[in-house]
Amino acid sequence: MKIPHFSRKTLCIPYAVFLIFFVIIPMLVIVFYAFTDKNMHISLGNFIRFFSDPTKLSTIVYSLVIALITTVICLLIAYPVAYILARSKMKRKFVILLLFVLPMWINFVLRVNALRELFNLLSSLQGMDWLASSNYFKTVFGMVYDFLPFMILPIYTTMLKIDPSLYEASRDLGAGAATTFLRITVPLSMPGIMSGVTMVFLPSMTNYVVSDMLGNAKVTIIGKFIYEYFGTDWHMGSMVALVLLVVVFVSTWLTGGFSSEENVRGANL
Amino acid sequence: MSGKKIASIALASLFLLPSLTALSGCNRGGEIVLRVYNWEEYIDEGGKGAFIYDELHLEDGEESDIVDDGYRAWYEETMRTPLSEDGPAILDDFCLWYEAEYGQKIRVEYSTFGTNEDMYNEIVLGNEYDLLCPSDYMIMKLAAEGRLERYDDGRDENGEPDGSYDFFDPALPNNYYVRNVSPFIAEKFANNAGLEVRNDENGKPITWQDYAAGYMWGTTGFVYNPNPTDRAGNPILFKDADGETTDLGTLLASIGWEAFTEPQFKGKVTAKDNVRDTYFAALGVKYQEELLTLTQQFAGGSLDKQGYTDKITGIFNATDEKTISEVEPVLMDIKKNIYGWETDTGKADMVKGNVYLNYAWSGDAVYALDLGEDAEDEDGYIELNYYVPEAGSNLWFDGWVMPKGANKQAAQAFVNFLSMPQNAMRNSYYIGYTSVIAGEEQEMLAYADYLYGEEESEDDFYDLSYFFGAETGTVGIYADEAQRTCRQLYAQFPTPDVIERCAVMDYYDEQASVRINELWSRVKAETLDAWAIVVISVSVLAIAAFIVVAKFGGKIDFFRAKPKKGYKLVKQETVR
Structure with missing residues (x-):
């Protein structure tokens, strides 16, 4: 019996088909819808309407700010955690890591719902009235809670890869703890940070389940905007989606997401 | 393999895919498939919480009044199956009934949607169904765009009787819909053509009746907690316009739609997270004075019924630029004053006491009131009430329509099956909404009496004559005052004067739709000052x-x- 021989090119076919159907064609459809009007005529109307409307622009800016704040808070929490875990000589540190990652395995909507109930409970306590109406705070809190593992994991894995002898060398050459941290740890964990930042920043611009449930839908992020337009006007919805795509593309490019250097993406999950 | 080949394979599969899905939709092995596309949780699904199960499993070995021997006999005769103790689901029963009645196996492919617009998008994308359940304005939109099949009326293209099946012939044994539908609903469906008359492809004016058979109907209004308390359990008091202390119910009755912008309700009232209902509510806030004047004119006799209905329908469906620019600030005020926009969290927020008022559809209101009764607290249960603003509100209908290419025979059989009063009861009981079915022998009156009836007393008469097509004052049930004025009975079967002051929604034409969507996006958008945008x-x-x-x-x-x-x-x- 002849053993079927698969060339490298043949093996690429499923992936190519997948790419064409689920990436390239949908993308072209979005671009097509964004630049056509109701009668499918080519039109710049959506483009002009989008950029001449201050409310749409401020929603994008707001969304960016919420995503930025979420990312910064996640980074501030995740970095020390990852650092301590990676450097410590604890025997069962994977248990602690697991505790941080464990929530990811529980249904996301369930967790957000639980958080909503928790906030309701808290806001009924003495002196906590402010919580009921602080929708932005609750939204950011929920996003930090949900996306934190995505920040911890990549930073932790890159830090594990740092050769301990580098720390020793730095110490031998007379660098203090602060210098070692700033000159060795931070630069070498940069790929992990970048990967974590992209994984937190993007969903916090689009994940409107959190803002709807915790912010009582009074916080409008760009993802919700796209969703609402797709209920009624696909063309405008596609335009907003396209603008988001450009924002994402630029921010990924700036953070070095497209660099082909080996270690940059190595920490990606 | 060359790139060209890969491309051609990809293209070939692109064309293959649709034909594959088309295959799965048709008649295979003598089994018909009926594809039903309905609202979420909008049909009896059997089991616990369903009518039959609950009646068969009454506490303390009580005998059920409704699922008695007669009901059991009806069930076993209709489905040709013994009544299961587990509470059968209505879709399964339909398959049993259809096979027994028409001698052919049928399978129901049942799927659900969340909004009229989601459903509309699916249809436009080319998804095929046999039966849909859109609301009033969406029925009209689909009909006017020529996307629907007409119900069979036994006539050919020229309007001459041709002996074919007639859905509206009460003499045919399986035509349960036409025999059981409430005359009030039938009249609405026969005469409602929207704000303006629209014609079908043959130049005939369209009415709902041509394309739709009713399913559920109701009003919109406020679910409210008449006795809200603070954390310590002390009642919260409100002040009316004269500065007198009053309770929430009285205040609400005096301000009506303005509850949305009332400072005393700040952060304690919810609005719907969809443009149709919220724009409607904002119109109510903005034009409350005009609406109340019209009501007075109608009551005083200087305005006839048709004129009154036309005027309020016009106000509640205004989409011109002037109206939109007047309503926009109102929507912004609403946004500032409300607790949040909600789609289905309002009921739970009411029961938990997070909010005092929730703008709701009548069926959801019934559900919220039931939830409140089930919830335990120190005083036993949480009392919630329902109120339809004095100035008028929304009267809505959901109906079954058949998109082009539907299996009309099976679809109409399905509608007829659901229109048996016993099945209408099951659906109504399960979902809390009001069925359009009255029953040939006024069976639904017994159902209302079973749910809300009290000992007979002259003062407690709740008139339902309009719904059963009887002379005023002849048909109704005896219920206590709360049920008659602000509780489930009032929500499920609105009084004639509530119906008189309510308007049906029409659909927005293309330009109006763009204007309204832009308005909604401005309302929902985050507003930043120019300097903040620049700085950021x-x-x-x-x-x-x-x-x-x-x-x-x-x-x-x-x-x-x-x-x-x-x-x-x-x-x-x-x-x-």
Whole structure:
């Protein structure tokens, strides 16, 4: 019996088909819808309407700010955690890591719902009235809670890869703890940070389940905007989606997401 | 394999896919498939909480009044199956009934949607169904766009009887819909053509009846907690316009739609997270005075019923630019005053006491009131009430329509099956909404009496004559005052004067739809002052510029320090 021989090119076919159907064609459809009007005529109307409307622009800016704040808070929490875990000589540190990652395995909507109930409970306590109406705070809190593992994991894995002898060398050459941290740890964990930042920043611009449930839908992020337009006007919805795509593309490019250097993406999950 | 080949395979599969899905939709092995597309949780699904199960499992071995021997006999005769103790689901029963009645196996492919617009998008995308359940304005939109099949009326194209099946012939044994539907609903469906008359392809004016058979109907209004308390359990008191202390119910009755913008309800009232209902509510807030004047004129006799209905329908469906610009600030005020926009969290928030008022559809209101009764607290249960603003509100209908290409025979059989009063009871009981079915023998009156009836007393008569097509004052049930004025009975079967002051929604034409969507996007958008946009954009750009410089700065001569005298600039790559 002849053993079927698969060339490298043949093996690429499923992936190519997948790419064409689920990436390239949908993308072209979005671009097509964004630049056509109701009668499918080519039109710049959506483009002009989008950029001449201050409310749409401020929603994008707001969304960016919420995503930025979420990312910064996640980074501030995740970095020390990852650092301590990676450097410590604890025997069962994977248990602690697991505790941080464990929530990811529980249904996301369930967790957000639980958080909503928790906030309701808290806001009924003495002196906590402010919580009921602080929708932005609750939204950011929920996003930090949900996306934190995505920040911890990549930073932790890159830090594990740092050769301990580098720390020793730095110490031998007379660098203090602060210098070692700033000159060795931070630069070498940069790929992990970048990967974590992209994984937190993007969903916090689009994940409107959190803002709807915790912010009582009074916080409008760009993802919700796209969703609402797709209920009624696909063309405008596609335009907003396209603008988001450009924002994402630029921010990924700036953070070095497209660099082909080996270690940059190595920490990606 | 060459790139060309890959492309051709991809293309071939692109064309294959639709034909594959088309295959799965048709008649295979003598089994018909009926594809039903309905609202979420909008049909009896059997089991616990369903009518039959609950009646068969009454506490303390009580005998059920409704699922008695007669009901059991009806069930076993209709489905040709013994009544299961587990509480059968209505879709399964339909398959049993259909096979027994028409001698052919049938399978129901049942799927659900969340909004009329979601459903509409699915239809436009070309998804095929046999039966849909849109609301009033969406029925009209689909019909006017020529996307629907007409119900069979036993006539050919020229309107001459041709002996074919007639859905509206009460003499045919399986035509349960036409025999059981409430005359009130039938009249609405026969005469409602929307704000303006629209014609079908043959130039005939369209009415709902041609394309739709009713399913559920109701009003919209406020679910409210008449006795809200603070954390310590002390009642919260409100002040009316004269500064007198009053309770929430009285205050609500005096301000009506303005509850949305009432400062005393700040953060304690919810609005719907969809443009149709919220725009409607904002119109109510804005034009409350005019609406109340019209009501008075109608009551005083200076306005006839048709004129009154036309006027309020006009106000509640206004989409011209002037109206939109007047309503926009109202919507902004609503946004500032409400607790949040909600789609289905309102009921739970009411029961938990997070909010005092929730703008709701009548069926959801019944559900919220039931939830409140089930919830335990120190006083036993949480009393919630339902109120339809004095100035008028929304009267809505959901109906079954058949999209083009539907299996009309099976679809109409399905509608007829659901229209048996016993099945209408099951659906109504399960979902809390009011069925359009009255029953040939006024069976639904017994159902209302079973749910809300009290000992007979002359003062407690709740008139339902309009719904059963009887003379005023002849048909009704005896219920206590709360049920008659603000509880489930009032929500499920609105009084005639509530119906008189309510308007049906029409659909927005294309331009109006764009205007309304833009309005909604402005309302939902985050508003930032111009200076904030500038500051934030500048800082984002500065960060971006900083990263660019840090990343590529070393490679661009411009950013590099001039070499000292006697040194030569070399490319960085070579230094590395």
